[in-house]
Amino acid sequence: MAIFQPRKPGQPTNLQPWHALSADDVLASRNATRHGLSDQEARKRLGQFGPNQLPQRKARSPLVRFLVQFNNLLIYVLLSAAILTAALAHWADTVVILAVAVVNAVIGFVQEGKAEKALQAIKQMLSPHATVLRDAQRKSVPAEDLVPGDLVLLEPGDKVPADIRLTQVRGVRIQEAALTGESVPVDKTVDPVPASTPLADRTSMAYAGSLVAAGQGAGIVVETGPSMEVGRISSMLTEVEKLATPLLHQINIFARWLTVAILLLACVVFVFGLVLRGFEPADMFMVVVGLAVAAIPEGLPAILTVTLAIGVQRMAARNAITRRLPAVDTLGSVSIICSDKTGTLTRNEMMVGSVATADHSFLVSGTGYEPRGKFSVEGRPITPGHNPLLLEATRAAALCNDSALSNKAGHWTVEGDPMEGALLTAAVKAGLDPTVEAGLVPRIDVIPFDAAHRFMATLHERPSGERVIYLKGAPEQVIDMCARQRNGENDQPIDRKYWNARTEEMAAQGQRVLAVATKVTTSQELRFSDVETDLTILGLFGLIDPPREEAIAAVSECQSAGIRIKMITGDHGGTAQAIARQLGLINKTDVLTGRDIDALSDEILAERAPDVDIFARTSPEHKLRLVQAFQTNGHVIAMTGDGVNDAPALKQANVGIAMGRNGTEAAKEAAEMVLTDDNFASIDAAVREGRTVYDNLKKAIVFLLPVNGGEAFAIIAAILMGSAMPITPLQILWVNMVSSVGLAMALAFEPAEADIMKRPPRPADEPMLSAFLLWRIAFVSALFVLGIYGIFSWTLANGSTLEEARTYAVNTLVVMEVFYLFSVRYLRAPSLTLIGIRGTRAVLIAVAVVVVLQLVFTYAPFMEAFFETRPVDFIHAVEIIGVGVVLFAILEIEKWIRIRIIRHRRSSDGRTVSPGGMKTPIRERGQ
Ligand code: ATP
Numbered sequence: 001m002a003i004f005q006p007r008k009p010g011q012p013t014n015l016q017p018w019h020a021l022s023a024d025d026v027l028a029s030r031n032a033t034r035h036g037l038s039d040q041e042a043r044k045r046l047g048q049f050g051p052n053q054l055p056q057r058k059a060r061s062p063l064v065r066f067l068v069q070f071n072n073l074l075i076y077v078l079l080s081a082a083i084l085t086a087a088l089a090h091w092a093d094t095v096v097i098l099a100v101a102v103v104n105a106v107i108g109f110v111q112e113g114k115a116e117k118a119l120q121a122i123k124q125m126l127s128p129h130a131t132v133l134r135d136a137q138r139k140s141v142p143a144e145d146l147v148p149g150d151l152v153l154l155e156p157g158d159k160v161p162a163d164i165r166l167t168q169v170r171g172v173r174i175q176e177a178a179l180t181g182e183s184v185p186v187d188k189t190v191d192p193v194p195a196s197t198p199l200a201d202r203t204s205m206a207y208a209g210s211l212v213a214a215g216q217g218a219g220i221v222v223e224t225g226p227s228m229e230v231g232r233i234s235s236m237l238t239e240v241e242k243l244a245t246p247l248l249h250q251i252n253i254f255a256r257w258l259t260v261a262i263l264l265l266a267c268v269v270f271v272f273g274l275v276l277r278g279f280e281p282a283d284m285f286m287v288v289v290g291l292a293v294a295a296i297p298e299g300l301p302a303i304l305t306v307t308l309a310i311g312v313q314r315m316a317a318r319n320a321i322t323r324r325l326p327a328v329d330t331l332g333s334v335s336i337i338c339s340d341k342t343g344t345l346t347r348n349e350m351m352v353g354s355v356a357t358a359d360h361s362f363l364v365s366g367t368g369y370e371p372r373g374k375f376s377v378e379g380r381p382i383t384p385g386h387n388p389l390l391l392e393a394t395r396a397a398a399l400c401n402d403s404a405l406s407n408k409a410g411h412w413t414v415e416g417d418p419m420e421g422a423l424l425t426a427a428v429k430a431g432l433d434p435t436v437e438a439g440l441v442p443r444i445d446v447i448p449f450d451a452a453h454r455f456m457a458t459l460h461e462r463p464s465g466e467r468v469i470y471l472k473g474a475p476e477q478v479i480d481m482c483a484r485q486r487n488g489e490n491d492q493p494i495d496r497k498y499w500n501a502r503t504e505e506m507a508a509q510g511q512r513v514l515a516v517a518t519k520v521t522t523s524q525e526l527r528f529s530d531v532e533t534d535l536t537i538l539g540l541f542g543l544i545d546p547p548r549e550e551a552i553a554a555v556s557e558c559q560s561a562g563i564r565i566k567m568i569t570g571d572h573g574g575t576a577q578a579i580a581r582q583l584g585l586i587n588k589t590d591v592l593t594g595r596d597i598d599a600l601s602d603e604i605l606a607e608r609a610p611d612v613d614i615f616a617r618t619s620p621e622h623k624l625r626l627v628q629a630f631q632t633n634g635h636v637i638a639m640t641g642d643g644v645n646d647a648p649a650l651k652q653a654n655v656g657i658a659m660g661r662n663g664t665e666a667a668k669e670a671a672e673m674v675l676t677d678d679n680f681a682s683i684d685a686a687v688r689e690g691r692t693v694y695d696n697l698k699k700a701i702v703f704l705l706p707v708n709g710g711e712a713f714a715i716i717a718a719i720l721m722g723s724a725m726p727i728t729p730l731q732i733l734w735v736n737m738v739s740s741v742g743l744a745m746a747l748a749f750e751p752a753e754a755d756i757m758k759r760p761p762r763p764a765d766e767p768m769l770s771a772f773l774l775w776r777i778a779f780v781s782a783l784f785v786l787g788i789y790g791i792f793s794w795t796l797a798n799g800s801t802l803e804e805a806r807t808y809a810v811n812t813l814v815v816m817e818v819f820y821l822f823s824v825r826y827l828r829a830p831s832l833t834l835i836g837i838r839g840t841r842a843v844l845i846a847v848a849v850v851v852v853l854q855l856v857f858t859y860a861p862f863m864e865a866f867f868e869t870r871p872v873d874f875i876h877a878v879e880i881i882g883v884g885v886v887l888f889a890i891l892e893i894e895k896w897i898r899i900r901i902i903r904h905r906r907s908s909d910g911r912t913v914s915p916g917g918m919k920t921p922i923r924e925r926g927q
Helices: 024-028 041-050 060-068 073-087 091-124 244-275 281-295 300-317 324-329 389-400 418-429 434-440 475-481 496-508 549-560 573-583 595-601 603-612 620-632 644-652 665-670 679-723 729-745 773-799 802-822 835-837 841-859 861-867 875-910
Strands: 129-134 137-143 152-153 163-175 210-222 320-322 334-341 351-356 361-364 375-377 378-382 404-408 410-413 442-447 455-459 467-475 483-489 488-491 512-519 535-544 566-567 592-594 614-616 637-641 654-657 674-676
Touching: 024 163, 024 861, 060 091, 073 091, 073 244, 073 281, 091 281, 091 300, 091 729, 152 163, 210 389, 210 644, 210 665, 244 281, 244 324, 244 679, 281 595, 281 679, 281 729, 300 324, 300 488, 300 679, 300 729, 320 351, 320 442, 324 654, 324 679, 334 620, 334 679, 351 389, 351 418, 351 496, 389 418, 389 434, 389 467, 389 483, 389 512, 389 535, 404 418, 410 418, 418 434, 418 535, 418 549, 455 475, 467 475, 475 483, 475 496, 475 512, 475 535, 475 835, 483 729, 496 535, 496 573, 549 566, 549 573, 549 637, 549 679, 566 620, 573 592, 573 614, 595 614, 595 620, 603 620, 620 637, 637 644, 637 679, 644 654, 644 665, 654 665, 674 679, 679 729, 679 773, 679 802, 729 841, 729 861, 773 802, 773 875, 802 841, 802 875, 841 861
Parallel strands: 334 566, 334 637, 483 535, 566 614, 592 614, 637 654, 654 674
Antiparallel strands: 129 137, 129 152, 152 210, 163 210, 320 674, 351 361, 351 535, 361 375, 375 378, 404 410, 442 455, 455 467, 467 512, 483 488, 512 535
């Protein structure tokens, strides 16, 4: 039957009822075998069928994106101002205001485009992989390289990478909510179902976009790319995420209200000027236009978006990929990080360091996965071949094993679970060849490892036809399942005390302990009932998995940042404790085990959990209960996870963090952030960046608002005094759109302040515009008014023309901005330091650009015509710069006094307790 018809990319699906065909018919029609395609054939088909990608949602056209930029209140205000000035025949103003509106839209358009592209690129770093059989070998390939006919292996937590007709299932359940809306996972079989069966009931299929919730299976790819079922559901296509977080949203709403308030204020000023000061309506209109454009922070939205995008990019550079932008806000207030142990805090590069049997304790030498090393007993080297029990134990560990060792250019690596790889290395060191052993006693069946039951078992057939089970798993579990122990070559009743003591000994050294056991059976297949009792324990393996060096530093940094670290591990309590000690993360020595947690009510758990740092032998359900317990205490939780069952806990945590390398797709989908290197240090780096983004947003606001405030109040001061406007609306627009935006943009690139990880976490409900910030905005606004209006009236009084006085005022404003920029870079530390004055590249570039533009503004004849400026002579230039220096000095003195007051308060109040329950120095609230 040759139904196999290559489809050209983009050609519509041939709508085969794959679910109704038998597995063999599907294999035939897709020209495939149960051993997978060859690499060459797969490449050929990739050329024929095209990549396994869904068509991207059509991006908004650039014109639409550009026009959307005009759809905001600020632009409406500007456009109204343009109409008003046109009506009054102030054509120059009209042209400039319109130009500003267009420039603003262009900036928004360009920045938004760039930021969106950067985020898109970051997301692409998370492209999923699929496990296939190619050339009869298990391989991980990018999901987009899958072709029809590929044999895909499915495991719990995998995202189904294409439409697959299942050919083999073992307890496979698939969560198809994304396609069918049904949240309960569906049991799958290999039997065909009638052609008319609706999608939700096609039990012989696994559709792209769904998640494997349990079991193991294999199947043939029948459709890829746009022909997949998911391709027909338009809502599934990747939506473009809005570049915003709740915090930005909050600030933008604030900016909108501010605009409304400013418009109202402008009306009041208009009436005041008209009625009480007797100004001409036409003049007053111009004043009001000036006031409106002065007070509205035009550049703010663009700067906030850029700051956020830069933060996200920086996090990506530190191996933390943000999947959901609001996480950036939350990171800054994380007070507890719940971390897995293996692979996150430890290196996950394992090596068997010791083996215990009923009669001996062996030490094993060597480095990494290189299968070279010696076994010794009490310091004396031994020949493993002379010890049948040691050989049988290592054989069991090598056969009950799904990994493979490989030597790539002299470097030994593991395909699969690192712990299993280490067991293979130990077996080779003992003189066994795992491939030969597997050939001698072929595997017939398997119960895969699952964190819920903590063991793995395999069924093998000996050449004699006898069947034997090998099992490995957590010692407590395995010891319970055993009735006997092997001693020499004989079995005898198990001495549980002996094995428990050996386990504790190994664990106390920080080794991960694994027990291996065996049983002869007559079973044809492996069921749980076959392994629950009556096994014979062969020995224990102690695996060395040292802490990551960088995790030790990160743990200490998090602690000084007032963040508590909780190790939540599936491993043994003793091992966890030893590793925690090496990492320096223990405050209390208590360990709560999964069993202890089960015995506690939610209320008691909420009371006890904050005081405990190590949770051992836990399963994913415990993680969920723990997150809830911490949250009850008002904590903000970041939680790591990798398995399919971790998804609920990751969703519940304030910031769910999935492992990028060893994590399942299910965990990644549930998480806010993904670590590309699975390393705890990257969480610490992300928190640092999260705090920095928050600081920089705050700095941008604290920089921009006083400038606008200063301009607006200088105009109001002029009205109150009945004098001419110190700056014209056009000049204000120039300052707002050129100098303010240029300088504030530099703040988006600010590095973290030195004490960023020495402050306690920001309370989650802390308002961004705290009392301190409001004070600072008011204080600096007042200084700006003084500077602008002071220079204006003083030079006017001393014989300068109105145009000259205004040019001095505008230049004073810009000089003050430049000096203020240097001051605002450090909100809580002096700016008058070598590093402070040197600035950053972004600051220097911004200042240089602004200075050049300001020189053009002041001295270029065409600018003179447009902005009514006049050249500034040397003496006035010195005076103007002097104003900037005075502003800087006043702000430094204010900062100095503030720091003194805080120190004084700190020494009289003592220390305060952070939300994490740790003693941390008090800091200035709301900064
Ligand atoms: P963490 O949660 O910190 O990553 P973990 O990797 O030790 O710790 P699990 O993967 O849940 O947590 O493993 C729990 C226990 O199950 C391990 O300590 C080990 O004893 C046992 N175990 C782990 N992997 C296997 C495996 N492949 N086969 C048999 N037993 C295993």
